[in-house]
Amino acid sequence: MKIVTGETMQGLDRRVIDEFGIPGLQLMENAGRGCAVAITEAFPAAARAVVVAGKGNNGGDGYVIARLLRESGWEVRTIVLAARAEIGGDALTNLQRLNPESLIFSPAPGGLLPYRQILDEATVIVDSLLGTGLKNPVSAVYAEAITLINGSGKPVVAVDIPSGIAAGSGEVLGVAVRAAMTVTFGLAKIGHVVYPGCEYCGSLKIVDIGIPAEVSSSAEGVDFVDSVTASRLLIRRERRAHKGAFGHCLIIAGSTGKTGAAAMAANSAVRAGSGLVSLAVPVVLNPILEVKTTEAMTIPLPDDGQGFLGSTALPAIVGAWEGKDSIAIGPGMSWNTATAELVRQVIRLVTAPLVVDADGLNALSEEVEALANKKSPTVVLTPHPGEMARLTGASIAEIEADRLGVARAFSVRYGVYVILKGARTVVAAPDGRLSINGSGNPGMASGGMGDVLTGIVTSLLGQGYEPFTACQLAVFIHGYAADLVAGEKGEIGMSAVDVQEHLPVAFRSLN
Known part of the structure; x- marks a missing residue:
């Protein structure tokens, strides 16, 4: 609409x-x-x-x-x-x-x-x-x-x-x-x-x-995405399709104490319909993620025994992204100097569609101009207002006062897709297009929800959706699954895993 x-x-x-x-x-x-x-x-x-x-x-x-x-x-x-x-x-x-x-x-x-x-x-x-x-x-x-x-x-x-x-x-x-x-x-x-x-x-x-x-x-005008609009965006699946038809995405994530973020991003990509999902994590955490993820494959990365990723992991990451249809970086990676530089190196090198979230955004906030050297034509940033404030240098109040304008200006300036999260999440494209999301509820104000969204966006990009459409549909499905949870269990106490588990139902409701 x-x-x-x-x-x-x-x-x-x-x-x-x-x-x-x-x-x-x-x-x-x-x-x-x-x-x-x-x-x-x-x-x-x-x-x-x-x-x-x-x-x-x-x-x-x-x-x-x-x-x-x-x-x-x-x-x-x-x-x-x-x-x-x-x-x-x-x-x-x-x-x-x-x-x-x-x-x-x-x-x-x-x-x-x-x-x-x-x-x-x-x-x-x-x-x-x-x-x-x-x-x-x-x-x-x-x-x-x-x-x-x-x-x-x-x-x-x-x-x-x-x-x-x-x-x-x-x-x-x-x-x-x-x-x-x-x-x-x-x-x-x-x-x-x-x-x-x-x-x-x-x-x-x-x-x-x-x-x-x-x-x-x-x-x-601006697109307002409701269930009718989202249904039109959804690509119907061929009856003879196989897992190779729905993309292989790579998620680079995790650090000591934050394995849950990595697992939720990977498991959400699975639930959003990816054919294959690989999760690249610090080697010392690989046994934990092997347990937390069943359908996703894990890739242990060198971490010098520290439980977080630095520059020594880059060669393995470059090897891991070969043949992947989409990549995400950031969930639960921690915010330290070595990890931040790794994130910026990945942004400068990767050519596949890339989603940057959480600690990936924190790394960018220290050097936003790294986006000027990106190689991928499709880079998606998924900030909440606090992260957007760090990226732009504005206050949270200023971000919230002009969510549409801020998202569009940043998107156009840096040639990236921006998903500015919050009540009525805004999606902005580098060509100036804007979208406002119509799904979701206050029950989503809990930890891990952003990791679920990262998995969904990465999955849809890997499945071949046009980037702006992938962002619009991912945001709607994320909120719609939460609305389904609220209808069954209520908003208070809703968890990110609850939303993750309702993703297939949300897709079915639109199909």
Whole structure:
């Protein structure tokens, strides 16, 4: 599903008006009608609505909704947070179509309190205050209205986006309406699907307002990966296929005390469908990994008896990656000088698709420019916000404030694929493409989850998926398997191995 910014959507509206000759008044009518239908379908027993409207086009949509609900037999009052003289254009045309006796104009701060009873008596409140053009924090009478709406305890239907949510980032601009349902137009907006905005939207319904398909399809947007999208990404298997058809991946991982990370990455690659998996580990740890992995093969690497890998392991690693379809490095390797230099040497030498995670990312953070000398055309980095902060030199707060922008900028600059983990994980490609993941839950906030994801990404790359698709599908399957675990066991106490074991079920559910 494509999602866009508010600015992009406004540009589409202008193009439809200018190039296709569809009047703005007609688009407003279509939007209001779509909302009115959604309201009556969602609340069939309701009979009393209060529309709280602003003076712009979002308010104009609300005036259409008020008229259509009234025509269908509802009792409707419309509270306008502006003076009549402030309203113009298409919004004024639709305001004039309303029964004057149903209108209340309350433009001044403090003027809404006498109308609290009207809100309390409503069965549905319609929020058509601010829309997707909002850029600055909500203040004055608008902030008061939002506070009263949220305090009413009534179900709220937001028109286009809950008032107070930034359409391009999901940021709460001071205060925001908490809706039971949001009805948006043409395309979903980024603020609908990322946190914290998505928590304010309730259920999201997208209605067609007559924007030609050629206009929508040409819009610059971001992919939102849900189960429908993920199913389309999945490559169906030939019935006569054999293990050689599904890739042989190599995972370089592990150090003393961190054998679990190595095992989870390898076992997850198996569960994600790799034909063969080899796990390269420090030789002193090989007996442990022989026990922790059954289907994966182990490759003991020279470690000078230290339990971690350094430059003496490089010749063996170069030999091990011959004939491999994808490679991962980093899980549980430890962060020390010798290991960090080994990671950077591997990045400079390997030509196969490469996934760098965990301590591999820590090694890169000391010398990010090592990426400029990479030989592989496909390098995937899988940082969480803390790791991304170390890679970029920004603070975690800065990373979280602009996850899409940070991921895209780094990806384009260094020619790598970035999976920026977190709630609504972001995937960025070197050509500027962006994707937001729609699966997962808070139960995934536990150790080892990143190692599972590394195994899945490496597996899909080895199976021949296009890199951006491999990243998108891996992230979705990872979260979807966790959602399946949550459905069976709950979120609290969920382990990475629980998710790993549910990977085949997750794939089956999409197939």
